[in-house]
Amino acid sequence: MIQVASTPQWRARERRREQLFQLVGALIVLFALTTLVVLLTKILLDGFARLNPEFFSSFPSRRAENAGILPALVGSAYLLLLTAAIAIPIGVGAAVYLEEFARRNWFTRLIEINITNLAGVPSVIYGLLGLQVFVRTLMMDRSLIAGACTMALLALPVIITAAREGLRTVPKSLRDGSLALGATQWQTVRYTVLPVAIPSILTGVILSLSRVVGETAPLLVIGAVVFISRLPDSPASPFTVLPVQIYNWTTRPQHAFQENAAAGIIVLLVLLLTMNALAIYLRNRYQKRLPI
Amino acid sequence: MAYTRAVVQIGADSRNRRRVRAEERIVRGFLFVCALLGVVTTFAIVFILFTESLGFFEHVSVWEFLTGTVWTPTFANKAFGVLPLVTGTLLTSLIALALAGPVGLLTAVYLSEYASPRVRRVVKPTLEVLAGIPTVVYGYFALTFLTPLLQRFIPALEGFNALSAGLVMGIMILPTIASLSEDALYAVPNSLRYASLALGATRFQTVWGVVVPAAMSGVSAAFLLGVSRAVGETMIVAVAAGQQPNFTFNPLRAVETMTAYIVRITMGDTPHGSVEYRTIFAVGLLLFLMTLALNLASELVRRRYKGARV
Numbered sequence: 032m033i034q035v036a037s038t039p040q041w042r043a044r045e046r047r048r049e050q051l052f053q054l055v056g057a058l059i060v061l062f063a064l065t066t067l068v069v070l071l072t073k074i075l076l077d078g079f080a081r082l083n084p085e086f087f088s089s090f091p092s093r094r095a096e097n098a099g100i101l102p103a104l105v106g107s108a109y110l111l112l113l114t115a116a117i118a119i120p121i122g123v124g125a126a127v128y129l130e131e132f133a134r135r136n137w138f139t140r141l142i143e144i145n146i147t148n149l150a151g152v153p154s155v156i157y158g159l160l161g162l163q164v165f166v167r168t169l170m171m172d173r174s175l176i177a178g179a180c181t182m183a184l185l186a187l188p189v190i191i192t193a194a195r196e197g198l199r200t201v202p203k204s205l206r207d208g209s210l211a212l213g214a215t216q217w218q219t220v221r222y223t224v225l226p227v228a229i230p231s232i233l234t235g236v237i238l239s240l241s242r243v244v245g246e247t248a249p250l251l252v253i254g255a256v257v258f259i260s261r262l263p264d265s266p267a268s269p270f271t272v273l274p275v276q277i278y279n280w281t282t283r284p285q286h287a288f289q290e291n292a293a294a295g296i297i298v299l300l301v302l303l304l305t306m307n308a309l310a311i312y313l314r315n316r317y318q319k320r321l322p323i
Numbered sequence: 324m325a326y327t328r329a330v331v332q333i334g335a336d337s338r339n340r341r342r343v344r345a346e347e348r349i350v351r352g353f354l355f356v357c358a359l360l361g362v363v364t365t366f367a368i369v370f371i372l373f374t375e376s377l378g379f380f381e382h383v384s385v386w387e388f389l390t391g392t393v394w395t396p397t398f399a400n401k402a403f404g405v406l407p408l409v410t411g412t413l414l415t416s417l418i419a420l421a422l423a424g425p426v427g428l429l430t431a432v433y434l435s436e437y438a439s440p441r442v443r444r445v446v447k448p449t450l451e452v453l454a455g456i457p458t459v460v461y462g463y464f465a466l467t468f469l470t471p472l473l474q475r476f477i478p479a480l481e482g483f484n485a486l487s488a489g490l491v492m493g494i495m496i497l498p499t500i501a502s503l504s505e506d507a508l509y510a511v512p513n514s515l516r517y518a519s520l521a522l523g524a525t526r527f528q529t530v531w532g533v534v535v536p537a538a539m540s541g542v543s544a545a546f547l548l549g550v551s552r553a554v555g556e557t558m559i560v561a562v563a564a565g566q567q568p569n570f571t572f573n574p575l576r577a578v579e580t581m582t583a584y585i586v587r588i589t590m591g592d593t594p595h596g597s598v599e600y601r602t603i604f605a606v607g608l609l610l611f612l613m614t615l616a617l618n619l620a621s622e623l624v625r626r627r628y629k630g631a632r633v
Contacts, residue, residue, distance in 0.1 A: 056433035124357030151618040153555025163371045245457025248557035252589045274459045
């Protein structure tokens with residue numbers, strides 16, 4: 032491939048090729064940026080006009096101009112809280128076990144490989160799992176809690192990985208110091224490792240949970256309904272969430288509903304942005320505090 | 324302070340020590356159960372997909388399922404050939420790879436070998452934002468922006484089609500491919516670059532003749548993982564590719580992917596326990612096996628060449 036022939040023509044050709052690639056590379060890099068700008072502009076243009084107070088306080092309706100996202104917004108918030116309440120303790124617990132307690136043996140390897148593979152399972156499959164286990168076998172029906180359990184399983188691999196990374200930022204010297212004073216493994220984790228690691232664990236966990244907010248397919252499969260006339264008042268209530276509502280509006284043929292979808296997307300993106308900003312804020316605060 | 328408290332507890336009498344030891348065991352057990360839940364989840368997925376599929380394969384032979392070219396489980400005249408769903412999935416995924424493969428690799432090469440830190444500071448977050456956009460938003464974009472745009476140039480393009488769903492799916496997997504490829508390029512030791520440059524090779528020759536081939540395993544792994552994500556992606560294709568299981572490789576037509584089919588059936592009122600209902604588990608099993616194979620292949624490719632590098 033590499034031929035060295037230092038004739039002037041060769042050098043000129045090489046220089047042209049180099050410049051050409053620089054240009055192509057710059058254009059390609061611009062591609063991602065342009066796509067993002069076009070996508071956001073399109074959505075803002077379509078949906079901004081629909082963002083009035085009634086849109087936030089109304090229930091879905093057969094008439095596009097009366098329809099609102101109140102139940103979807105409330106449903107998303109409840110689902111997020113319930114999912115977090117289930118997934119964070121289990122996920123952080125699993126991470127603590129793998130990082131602080133587990134011996135390096137084949138069984139630990141099995142658990143680790145398994146978590147990696149679970150992260151690659153398509154989300155719609157988690158929907159089938161939730162449908163069969165939570166909705167049917169455990170008879171939770173198409174309820175908020177069934178949705179939260181399904182989403183918790185979906186989020187677990189990512190949360191475990193994020194929490195493990197958070198635990199790894201704690202210097203070994205802290206653990207050694209605590210153990211040398213006679214503390215047990217769990218006391219070391221509880222009083223020394225976790226207090227130091229919690230901000231960075233939280234950062235990772237919030238980022239993982241922001242995926243839950245945008246996830247649609249598993250909830251469609253387990254049966255989040257779109258038309259509900261009451262806000263969910265218990266974990267056993269039927270529910271809908273923002274992405275499901277957006278999907279429903281997008282697939283209607285009438286253009287007016289697509290404006291609703293775009294407005295819903297704006298709300299969803301703002302919500303995700305807030306969560307990410309919160310994660311970044313926590314990370315920055317934590318970085319300042321690091322020298323203990 | 325917390326440390327002091329822990330220490331004070333330990334220094335106490337033997338009754339206290341027994342309590343601490345019991346607590347230690349209980350906590351350890353609880354944490355172990357948490358870690359085990361992942362394994363349980365995997366088993367549950369495999370168990371459910373297999374048992375429900377078995378019920379389906381009592382009515383339809385595996386051969387008919389895998390080789391039939393007509394998929395009409397919800398019609399009066401039922402046919403259970405899954406190939407239209409498979410070709411729909413492959414078609415959209417390959418279109419996605421055709422876009423995201425070259426663009427992702429070029430982005431990675433540009434970022435790792437050419438770009439100034441200032442460009443990196445703009446492009447990396449852009450890719451991260453693209454990666455964080457929910458797929459239903461991409462679906463909206465494909466249906467209401469890209470399809471009408473493409474129809475201006477390709478009048479034969481149907482309102483639902485594999486082409487724009489595939490292209491937008493390419494944008495969705497672009498961050499995965501770009502950032503994993505960049506990691507692979509980054510891992511190539513500088514000594515290789517210096518050696519090549521010292522021999523008089525230009526930067527272009529060094530990049531494409533030395534660095535990219537050295538990173539090929541990581542780049543291939545990134546491509547495989549990208550395809551796996553495209554195969555398992557649901558919302559873009561459910562919104563923009565249509566819901567008609569056409570047995571075709573024509574990107575201008577509507578197709579239905581395996582994921583979109585699962586969503587369509589679960590949202591409809593197919594009676595629970597019927598053969599039509601069980602199809603979603605048979606299709607889910609096939610989907611699970613396909614993505615598993617792709618993920619394992621990606622992992623193998625990555626690991627196989629890892630040790631071989633200089």
